[in-house]
Amino acid sequence: MSALVATFCGAGHLRPASGTWASAITVALAVATYQAGWALAVPAGFVLATLLGFWAVPRYLAARGGKDPSEVVIDEVAGQLLALSFTVIPLWRHGVADLFLGAWPGWVAPFLLFRLFDIWKPWLVGRADRRGDAAGVMLDDLWAGLFAGVVSVALAGLWHGVVQPWLG
Template sequence: MSAALATFFGAGHLRPASGTWASLIAVALAVAAHQAGLALLVPLAFVLATLAGFWAVPRYLSTRADSDPSEVVIDEVAGQLLAMCFTVIPLWRHGVADLALAAWPGWVVPFLLFRLFDIWKPWLVGRADRRHDAAGVMLDDLWAGLFAGLCSTALAGLYHGLIQPWLS
C-alpha cells in the first residue's frame, strides 16, 4: 500500500519527468472536481494526499537507498493540489463554473509556478529538500505549492485589479 500511495498509484513510473506527469494529473483532477461542482473536494484531496504522503513516503524509502527516488510523486500531487486550492476556492466562492476553458489561467499559472518552484527550489523549498529524509521529500513540494498558490493569487490580483481595468 505504501508503494501505491508513494507513486500515486503508478503515476510515478510515467517517463520522462514523473513529477510533471503527477502534477498534471493533480491539476486534471482539480479541474474535473471543479467542473463537476465539487470544488471543495480539492482542499480535501490536498489534505488526504498530504497525510497519505507523510505516511507512505517513509515506509517506501525504508526499502530504498535513494532518499528521493523519482517514482515517489505523492509529494508533487499534494503540493500541486495545495497550489490549486488558491484558484479553486475563490472561483467556487464567486460562482465561476468553467475552470477548464473560461478561467484557464487559473490552472495553467499554478501548474507552471509549482513546477518552477519545485525545480528551482528557492529558499524554504531548497532548505526542505536538503534534509534528505522522508519529511523533506514532502515538505519541499508543500512549500513549492504554497509559493505557487500565493504567487498565482498575486498575479491574478494584479491582472484583475490593475491590468484588466486599464485595458478596458
C-alpha cells in the same frame, strides 16, 4: 500499500519527468472534479494527499532505499493540490462554473508556477529538499505549492485589479 500511495497509483513510473506527469494528472483530476461541481474536493484532496504522503513516504524509503527516488510523486500531488486550492476556492466562491475554459488561468498558472518552484527550489523549498529525509521529500513540494499558490493569487490580483481596469 505505501508503494501505491507514494507512486500515486503508479504514475511515478511515467517517464520522462515523473513529477511533471504527476502534477499534470493531478491538475486534470482537479479540473474534472471542479467541473463536476465538487470544487471543495480539491483542498480536501490536498489534506488527504499530505496525510497519506507523510504516512507512505517514510515506509517506501525504508523498504526501497534512496533519499528521494523519482517514482515517489505523492509529494507533487500534495503540493500541486495546495497550489490549485489558492485559485479554486475563490473561483468557486464567486460562482465560476467553468474552470477548464472559462477560468483557465486558475489552473494553468498554479501548474506552471508549482513546477517552476519545485524544479528551481528557491529558499525554503531548497532548504526542505536538502534535509535528505522523508519529511524533506514532502516539505519541499508543500513549500513549492504554497509559493505557487501565493504567486498565482498575486498575479490574479494584478490582472484583475491593475491591468484589466487600465485596459478599460
